[in-house]
Structures are given as C-alpha cells and as structure tokens.
Amino acid sequence: MSAITHLQFLESEAIYILRETAAQFQKPALLFSGGKDSIVMAWLARKAFYPSKLPFPLLHVDTGHNFPEAMIYRDWFVNEIGAKLTVGSVQKSIDDGKVQEEKGHNASRNKLQTVTLLDTIEENQYDACLGGGRRDEEKARAKERFFSHRDEFGQWDPKNQRPELWNIFNGRKHFGEHFRVFPLSNWTEMDIWQYIRQEEIPLPSLYFSHQRKIIERHGQLLDASTGIIPLLDEEIPKVKEMTIRFRTVGDATCTGAVESTASTIDEIVAEVAAARQTERGTRADDKRSETAMEDRKKEGYF
Amino acid sequence: MDVLVNPTESSLLRFTTAGSVDDGKSTLIGRLLYDSKSIFEDQLLAVEESSKRRGDAHVNLALLTDGLRAEREQGITIDVAYRYFATPKRKFIIADTPGHIQYTRNMVTGASTADLAIILIDARLGVIEQTMRHTYLASLLRIGHVVLAVNKMDLVDFDQAVYDRIVAEYMAFTAGLEYVPQIRPIPISALNGDNVVDHSTKTPWYVGPSLLEHLETVQVKPESVTGAARFPVQWVIRPISDQTDAKLGNLHDYRGFAGRVAGGTFCPGDEVVVHPSAMNSKIVGIHTFSGEEKEAISQLSYSITLADEIDTSRGGMIVRADQPIQSAHEFDAMICWFADKKTLKPRGKFHLRHTTNDVRAVVTEVLYKVNISTLEKSQEVLEFGLNDIGCIRVRTSAPIFFDAYSENRITGSFVLVDEQTNNTVAAGMILKPIVDAFEEDAEVTI
Numbered sequence: 001m002s003a004i005t006h007l008q009f010l011e012s013e014a015i016y017i018l019r020e021t022a023a024q025f026q027k028p029a030l031l032f033s034g035g036k037d038s039i040v041m042a043w044l045a046r047k048a049f050y051p052s053k054l055p056f057p058l059l060h061v062d063t064g065h066n067f068p069e070a071m072i073y074r075d076w077f078v079n080e081i082g083a084k085l086t087v088g089s090v091q092k093s094i095d096d097g098k099v100q101e102e103k104g105h106n107a108s109r110n111k112l113q114t115v116t117l118l119d120t121i122e123e124n125q126y127d128a129c130l131g132g133g134r135r136d137e138e139k140a141r142a143k144e145r146f147f148s149h150r151d152e153f154g155q156w157d158p159k160n161q162r163p164e165l166w167n168i169f170n171g172r173k174h175f176g177e178h179f180r181v182f183p184l185s186n187w188t189e190m191d192i193w194q195y196i197r198q199e200e201i202p203l204p205s206l207y208f209s210h211q212r213k214i215i216e217r218h219g220q221l222l223d224a225s226t227g228i229i230p231l232l233d234e235e236i237p238k239v240k241e242m243t244i245r246f247r248t249v250g251d252a253t254c255t256g257a258v259e260s261t262a263s264t265i266d267e268i269v270a271e272v273a274a275a276r277q278t279e280r281g282t283r284a285d286d287k288r289s290e291t292a293m294e295d296r297k298k299e300g301y302f
Numbered sequence: 303m304d305v306l307v308n309p310t311e312s313s314l315l316r317f318t319t320a321g322s323v324d325d326g327k328s329t330l331i332g333r334l335l336y337d338s339k340s341i342f343e344d345q346l347l348a349v350e351e352s353s354k355r356r357g358d359a360h361v362n363l364a365l366l367t368d369g370l371r372a373e374r375e376q377g378i379t380i381d382v383a384y385r386y387f388a389t390p391k392r393k394f395i396i397a398d399t400p401g402h403i404q405y406t407r408n409m410v411t412g413a414s415t416a417d418l419a420i421i422l423i424d425a426r427l428g429v430i431e432q433t434m435r436h437t438y439l440a441s442l443l444r445i446g447h448v449v450l451a452v453n454k455m456d457l458v459d460f461d462q463a464v465y466d467r468i469v470a471e472y473m474a475f476t477a478g479l480e481y482v483p484q485i486r487p488i489p490i491s492a493l494n495g496d497n498v499v500d501h502s503t504k505t506p507w508y509v510g511p512s513l514l515e516h517l518e519t520v521q522v523k524p525e526s527v528t529g530a531a532r533f534p535v536q537w538v539i540r541p542i543s544d545q546t547d548a549k550l551g552n553l554h555d556y557r558g559f560a561g562r563v564a565g566g567t568f569c570p571g572d573e574v575v576v577h578p579s580a581m582n583s584k585i586v587g588i589h590t591f592s593g594e595e596k597e598a599i600s601q602l603s604y605s606i607t608l609a610d611e612i613d614t615s616r617g618g619m620i621v622r623a624d625q626p627i628q629s630a631h632e633f634d635a636m637i638c639w640f641a642d643k644k645t646l647k648p649r650g651k652f653h654l655r656h657t658t659n660d661v662r663a664v665v666t667e668v669l670y671k672v673n674i675s676t677l678e679k680s681q682e683v684l685e686f687g688l689n690d691i692g693c694i695r696v697r698t699s700a701p702i703f704f705d706a707y708s709e710n711r712i713t714g715s716f717v718l719v720d721e722q723t724n725n726t727v728a729a730g731m732i733l734k735p736i737v738d739a740f741e742e743d744a745e746v747t748i
Contacts, residue, residue, distance in 0.1 A: 003523075004601060006314040006393040015603040016562045019536045023616050023658070047591035048560070048603070051553055052541045135384045142383045161381065162726045163407060163640055165414035166715045167562070168655050172724035186395055188386045 007195055010187055011044065016167065017146055017183035018048040018130070022055045024171035025128040025179065029086065029121075032058035032078075034070040034204055035249040037132030039077065040192055041183055043201055045130075046081045057084040059129065061117050063109040063251045064091040065228045070249055073204035088120030108253040118154040121178060128171065128179040136188040146185050152176040193272055197265045206246045209263040214242045220256040228252040247272075312388075315517060318397040318412040318445070320405070320436035321422030326453050330422065330492035331385060331398055334514065337499040338387050382412045391518045406674075406689035409436065410638045410729055413443035414715070417522040420449045420513075425458045425489075429471045431675045437472075438674050441479045442636060442691070442731070444711060447520055450487040451513065456494055460504040465489045478677070481708070486520075488513050530625035530705065531566030532713050533598070534657035535559045535618040539605050549593045558589060558605030559620065564657065564712035565705075566622065568598040568606065573623035576612045577703045582623060584609040617659035619703040619713075627713070630735035631701040634669065635716070636693055639686035641727040644720065646686035646694075652727070656702050656716035663718065667695040686728075695736065707731035 004012075018041075021028050030045060032038045045054050058078060078085045090109050093099045093116045102108060121129060135142045145161050147169045162170055171179055184192070196203065213225040215235050222229055224239045229252065231239070244257035245268075262268045321327040385396040397412030399405065413419060419440040423433055440448055450472055458464045469487045476482050488497055489505050490513060496502035499514045511519070539558040546552050568574070572585045587607040588595040598604045606620065614620075621627045639646050646665065654663035668684040671692035679693075686692060707714030718728040 003313050004599070006312050009314050009601060012562060012601060012603040016536070019560055019603075020658075023537050049537075049539060050589075050591045050605070051547045051550055051556060051558075052539050052543075136386045142385065143381050158381070163382075163411040163729070164726075165411055165717060165729045167564075167657070167712055168715065168717050170655060170717065170719055170724070170726045172653065172719055174724065186384070186386070188388075190388070191393075 007191065007198060010184075010191055011047075011195070013186060014041070014044045014183040015048040017169070017181060018045050020147075020169050020171070021128050021130060021181045021183075022049070024169070027124070027126050028056040028128040028130060028181070029059040029124070029126045030054070030056055030130040031117075031132070032060050032074070032085075033132075033250060034060070034066075034074045034077075035132065036192055036196065036203060036207065037134065037184060037187075039201060039203065040187075040195060041130060041132045042077070042081060042083065043199065044183065046083075054081070054083045056130075057086045059086045059088065059120065059124075059126070061088045061113050061120065062090060063113055063253075064089065065109055065252045067204075067206055067223070067226065067249065067252050069204050069206050077202075086120070086124065088116045090116045092116075093119065108251060110251050110254050113251070114154075121154070126178065127173070128181050130181045130183060132184055133180075133182045134184050134187050134189075134192075144182060144185065146182055147171050148180040148182065149173065150178050150180060154178070156180075190269070190272055193265070193269050197269060203265075204249060206249050207268065209243055209245045209261050209267075211241055212244055212257065213239050214244060214257060215239050221258065222256060223252055226252060312391070312393055314393050314395065315418065315520070315522065316395045316397070316416050317418040317420060317517065318399060318409065318416040318440075319420045319422065320399060320409050320440070321453075322424075322430065322432040325422040325424050326492045327422050328398070330420070330451065330453065330490070330498070331396060333492050333495055333498050334396075335385065335387050337495060338389055338514065382408050389514070389518055394517065405432075406435070406439065406638060406691070407640045409439050410443060413440060413445055414711070414729065416443075416445050418447040418449065418517070418520065419445045419483075420451050422451045422453050423468060423472075425452050425454045425464055425468065428468045429475060433472070434475055434677075435674045437476060438479065438672075438677060440483060441476075441481045444481060444708065446483055446522060448483045448485045449513065449516060450485055451492075452487060452489045453492050455489045455496060455505065456491040460489070460496075460502075462505075462507040465508075486510070486516055488516065529565040529600075529710055530627070531568050531572075531622035532564040532627065532705070532710065533559070533561050533568060533606065533620040534564055534659070534713070535614055535616060535620065536561040536658045538615050550589070556607070557611075558587075558607050559614070559618075560603070560605045561620075561658070562603045563598050563600045565600055565710050566625065567600070568620075568622065569596065570594075574608070574620050575623050575626065576608065576614050577619040577621070577627070577629060578617075578701065579613055580629070581610070581612050583612055617657075619657065621703075627703045627705060628735050629701045629703050630737060631699070632666070632695065632697045632736040633704070634693060634695050634733045634736065635730040636691065636707075636733060637686070637718070637728045637730045639688060639690045639728050641720065641725065642688040644727065646690075646728065648684065651721060653719040653721060654696065654698055654702075654716055654730075655719060656704065657713060659702055661702060662699040663696050665694050666697045669693040669695060693733070694730075696730075704732050704735075706733060 032042055090112050094101055099112045099115045133141055143158055145164050214221045215224040243261055245260040246255055246257050248255055262271045319327050383398045385398055387394050399408040399412040421436050452465055452468050489508050490497045496504055497512045499512055501512055537560040539560050541553040541556050543553045568585055570585050574583055574585055576583055586609050588598045589605045648665055648668050650665045652663050654661050670679040670681050671690055672679055674691055705713045714732045716730045717726050720727045
C-alpha cells in the first residue's frame with residue numbers, strides 16, 4: 001500500500017473537521033472573506049458533504065472596504081458551489097452606533113469587524129463559526145485549537161483551552177457560548193497554494209500580478225486606486241503605478257501588496273517558496289504591537 | 303522560506319518534543335526551523351528585537367515558539383504549540399510541549415497524534431526523573447519511535463564516554479517498559495547546531511545520522527494502516543433531492559455514510575458488519591468528490607454506500623465482517639487526568655467521547671494509580687488529581703465498538719468530558735472489555 005501524501009492527509013483531516021462541525025453543532029456557519037484560505041475551506045466543505053449541498057451558510061463579515069474584484073468573485077463562487085450567503089455589515093454596526101470608526105489616515109475597519117461578527121453570530125444564533133485560520137500564520141494562532149471555545153462574550157481564553165487528543169473533538173457548550181472551528185489549522189501557506197494548484201481552484205484576480213496605483217506607507221504597498229484608503233496631501237504625488245499582487249486578500253485598508261510578476265499558480269508557488277517574509281508581513285493589522293493578534297483574538301476576532 | 307516539497311511524493315511526519323525546563327527544547331526547535339530555512343525574515347527580525355529588549359546575550363530562538371504574552375514575559379511555554387516546517391523530502395508537524403508543571407497533560411496531548419518523540423537530555427545531568435516520565439508517557443501513548451537527543455554536548459566537551467554512559471542508562475530503563483519504541487540516540491548541541499542538521503566535526507566518534515537526517519528518513523507506519531478495517535460513521539449524507547448527479551446518477555435514494563477510515567482498507571464488495579445493529583451488509587460504493595474509488599484507505603475520508611437499508615448513523619461503526627470489533631459497555635482503561643480543579647473519584651459520571659460516539663459513563667472502579675517516576679502501581683490513594691495516570695473500569699450507558707489501544711490508537715482511545723463544565727477532563731486508552739459482569743476476573747484476549 002502506498003503512503004498518503006501530505007496534501008491527502010491535510011484534505012482528509014479538514015473534511016473530518018468540517019463533518020464533525022456539522023454533526024456536533026445545531027447551526028454552524030462558514031466564515032467566507034473571498035481570501036484564499038476561506039476559498040479552500042469552502043471548497044473542502046463542498047467535498048465533505050457531496051453529493052449534498054453544504055449544510056451551513058457562508059458568512060461574510062463585510063467591512064465595506066472591499067476590493068471590487070473580491071466581491072465579484074464572492075458572488076460567483078457562492079453560486080458555483082450552490083451555497084447560501086449571509087452578510088454581516090460593519091457599515092451597519094457603525095450606522096447603529098455600536099462601533100466608532102477609527103480616526104486618522106491609518107484608520108482601519110479591521111478591528112471593528114469583531115463587533116459585527118459577534119452581533120451577526122448572536123442575531124443568527126450561530127453556535128459554531130468555521131474559520132480559515134492557520135497555526136503557521138502567526139504566533140498566537142500556533143496555540144489555537146481546532147475546536148476553539150468562546151465564552152458568552154465571544155472571548156478566547158488561551159490559558160484555559162480544552163486539550164485535543166487523537167481524532168476526538170469536544171464541542172459541548174453551555175447556552176450562549178459558541179465555538180470557532182479551524183479545519184485548516186495544520187496547513188501552511190505553501191500547502192494552501194499547492195492544494196489550489198492540485199485542485200485547479202479559481203481565485204480572485206487580486207492574487208495574480210497586475211498593474212495598480214500604489215502608495216508606499218511605513219514600508220507597505222497599499223492600494224491607491226480604489227479610493228478606499230484616504231491619502232495625505234503629501235502622499236498624492238508619491239502614488240506610483242506598480243506591478244503587484246496580493247498575498248492575502250482582506251479589508252482593503254490593511255492588505256499590503258508585494259511587487260510581483262507572478263501571473264500563474266505555478267509562478268506564485270515558486271514565489272512563495274522563495275519568499276523571505278511571512279504573508280502576514282504584509283498585514284498592517286499585525287504591525288500594531290507584538291501581541292496584536294493575541295489581543296484581537298481574545299476579544300473575539302476571527 | 304517555505305521549502306518546496308514535492309506534493310506528489312512527500313509524506314508527513316508528526317513528532318513531539320519533551321524535555322525538562324532548560325533542556326534547550328525551544329532552542330532545538332528554533333534551530334531546526336532556522337537551519338532548515340523555515341523562518342522568515344520578519345519573524346527573525348521580531349525575535350531579534352525581543353531578544354535585545356530582554357537583554358539576552360544572543361538571539362533567543364526560544365522566542366520563535368513562545369507566542370503568548372505571558373510566555374514571552376515569563377520565558378516559559380504554557381501550552382502545546384504546533385510548528386510546521388518542510389524539507390524537500392518531508393513535511394513536519396511539531397507538537398512542542400512545555401517541560402514545567404502541566405507537562406503530563408500537555409505531553410499526552412501532543413503525543414496522541416505523534417509518530418515520533420524527541421526526548422531531550424542535558425548531557426551534564428544525564429537520565430533524570432523527568433526523562434523517565436517522558437519516556438513512560440511516549441510508551442503509554444504508543445509512539446513508535448523515540449529520538450534520545452543528548453543535548454548540550456558542548457558543555458561536556460563532546461565527551462563520548464559521557465554520551466555512552468547516558469545512552470546505556472537510558473536503554474536499561476526502557477527495557478523495563480511494557481511497550482518499547484524504536485530508539486535512536488543522537489549527541490547534539492542545539493545552541494550551536496552540532497548534529498542537528500549537519501554532522502558535527504566535534505563528534506567524530508558518532509557515526510549515526512544527524513537529527514534532521516533521521517527525521518527525514520525514519521519509516522513510520524501507523525499500525526492502523528495494516529490493521530483491521532474500521533470506519534466510524536460521522537454523518538449520513540442524504541441529498542433528499544431529485545437532481546441527477548453527473549457521477550452518481552439520481553440522488554433521490556442516495557444514502558452515504560461519511561467518515562474517515564480509522565484502520566485497514568475497505569473495497570466495494572466487501573462483506574461488512576454495521577454497528578450498533580450488528581447487521582451484515584456489503585459495500586456497494588466508495589465515493590469522494592472526485593468519483594468512485596477502488597478502495598478506502600486508512601486516514602482518508604470517504605462516503606460509503608451499502609447494499610442494504612441498515613439503520614446506523616453518527617456513532618455507528620462499519621467493520622469488515624472477517625475482522626470483528628469488540629462491543630461492550632464495560633471495559634478497563636488507562637487514563638490521564640487533566641483537570642486541576644476537580645479530582646476523579648469512583649462513581650464519577652461523565653460524557654464519554656469515543657470515535658464519533660458520545661455516551662454517558664460511570665467510573666465503576668479505580669483499579670490502581672501509576673507512579674510515573676518509579677512505574678510502581680499503587681492502590682493506596684485512589685483519587686486522581688491533575689496529571690495522575692492509572693487504570694480505571696468504566697461502564698457506559700450504551701455499548702461502544704472498540705479495539706484495544708495497543709491495536710488501534712483511534713478506535714482504542716476516548717476522552718471524558720465533565721458534565722457540569724463541559725471540559726475535557728481525561729484521556730483514556732482502552733485495555734480490554736469486561737465481557738460478563740459475573741466473570742470479571744476472567745482473562746480476555748483482544
């Protein structure tokens with residue numbers, strides 16, 4: 001008998017977790033951002049329940065600061081895999097006075113998403129949210145469980161997590177509590193790309209090399225073509241046309257680009273293999289402090 | 303740099319690391335990541351900055367693995383951390399477990415999914431009580447391979463006599479274990495990188511592989527791959543639709559049992575027994591999203607259809623008819639107790655989770671506790687506190703379908719969940735069923 005490859009193992013493990021989630025919870029949802037990790041997760045969910053449709057909806061927490069390409073892709077993808085889509089709107093949370101927009105030119109709605117996410121979970125009574133987080137992404141994520149318990153305030157307590165042994169996942173909870181479930185915990189960025197290549201999964205065009213107006217701010221290449229990021233007066237003359245692609249796709253205000261001519265999956269895989277920076281190195285949200293991710297996760301972030 | 307593994311040929315090795323505080327475990331992992339070029343510039347820069355702020359003499363590679371605020375502040379590892387790296391030959395998942403007070407709980411957790419354990423020894427201290435505890439746990443959890451990493455060889459002048467004495471002492475200790483893993487001793491210096499990735503010029507007397515060479519080439523085969531065919535049912539796929547699928551035809555009557563093979567191999571046409579009803583049937587189809595498969599192999603996920611309409615659902619178990627499974631509602635098991643605020647007492651009631659099954663359970667008897675430093679069994683105090691290990695007898699509200707843990711780590715394991723807090727409070731490894739309440743002392747072979 002031939003040994004299984006690492007991608008076969010990771011795929012099977014993720015499918016197992018997705019099925020456990022459907023079986024152990026009353027009303028799960030799959031967090032879908034249009035980023036490659038959530039695309040791979042939704043792709044695996046389709047496989048896990050085939051020939052049935054997904055037994056849970058996709059949930060998009062919409063900051064309102066989206067790249068148009070990501071939204072076009074989202075609607076196409078949802079239709080393609082025959083899923084249902086629920087949208088939680090950060091703009092609505094702002095309009096309802098539940099959160100206040102950050103001020104200044106570095107303002108981002110990234111942190112506000114947490115409130116919208118927790119509200120959407122409560123409104124829809126979701127008891128488990130599937131997330132595309134990976135342990136290799138960030139040091140606080142390395143301590144995350146597959147089945148991650150959240151208290152009634154949606155908070156994560158990293159010092160009091162349930163041990164996870166063998167293939168056994170404990171999703172028991174009290175009323176009002178919920179779980180975050182991470183089927184891709186054991187995947188690395190390279191695994192994601194190799195899997196996308198193997199499965200020929202279509203991606204938003206943002207991931208591939210293209211020309212874009214860019215402003216360099218604190219060493220980061222930020223989008224200056226959609227108008228989502230307000231530019232300072234002195235920045236306007238510094239906007240350059242560059243050949244870039246995005247390594248992650250999230251809220252446009254904190255997603256940095258990299259200079260790249262990689263226009264196919266093969267070229268991206270080669271580029272990722274040679275990269276000297278983690279993909280989150282392009283994320284402004286992680287640069288705020290050494291434990292920025294841990295702090296956001298404790299509050300209920302993805 | 304994320305190394306490009308060949309996706310069609312690479313295999314996966316999962317290993318765990320164990321050592322006492324200051325044995326240099328985090329440094330070793332940092333060294334493996336650093337020397338295999340799995341560390342990124344921004345990660346290294348962040349670690350350099352932290353090291354400078356803390357006033358460390360050199361770049362503290364331990365900071366790469368200690369992610370939480372409290373860990374970085376106190377210089378300790380709180381929890382199991384999972385790390386990933388790859389070489390062109392293999393992909394690795396490390397379960398890094400702390401060496402301090404909660405080590406048993408964390409090491410048992412990390413060990414449950416590991417194929418190999420690296421046990422670190424400080425060459426100046428030799429085999430100490432912690433070494434024996436870690437080795438006992440690796441043996442209890444049935445990790446097939448152990449690397450005895452004799453670390454800090456630089457501090458004993460790379461003296462072969464010191465190394466040989468430690469290895470001899472360790473081998474003598476392990477010979478007394480019920481289950482002896484394959485052991486590969488390696489003299490290393492994690493701090494300087496001797497024999498970690500490359501062979502060290504300072505140990506000409508050592509002819510074996512470097513640590514990384516060994517990790518890249520060691521052949522691990524979970525016993526479940528060759529063992530009896532087991533398929534715990536996770537979920538029933540019923541499209542309840544009149545749509546026609548390109549591969550499966552009309553879906554109206556489709557009823558697939560979804561799950562992940564926990565042992566052996568299934569093929570279409572195989573005679574099977576389906577629990578809990580113990581009815582016989584035959585496998586008609588083995589499906590994935592890609593279509594029909596010729597066989598279902600261990601560790602992979604499938605949807606299986608049967609020839610007969612049999613009533614089974616989540617918690618059920620499909621096994622090959624010629625490879626029967628144990629069915630019992632009372633059994634003996636080794637457990638490790640995980641809760642720090644509650645103790646385990648006889649008559650304690652729990653939810654028991656085993657494969658995809660969830661039943662209520664009562665601990666009918668505490669048979670003995672193990673002193674994991676001396677390996678002595680004791681019946682003096684039968685209450686289990688945090689990190690205690692021992693043997694209990696459990697009765698469940700409904701029969702469960704299992705193998706001995708020594709036969710299969712998936713179908714032989716369970717956890718106990720506290721009914722009030724819902725916390726996972728114990729990990730269990732099944733020894734043998736109690737077949738008949740009137741013949742409790744009868745020897746049962748499984």
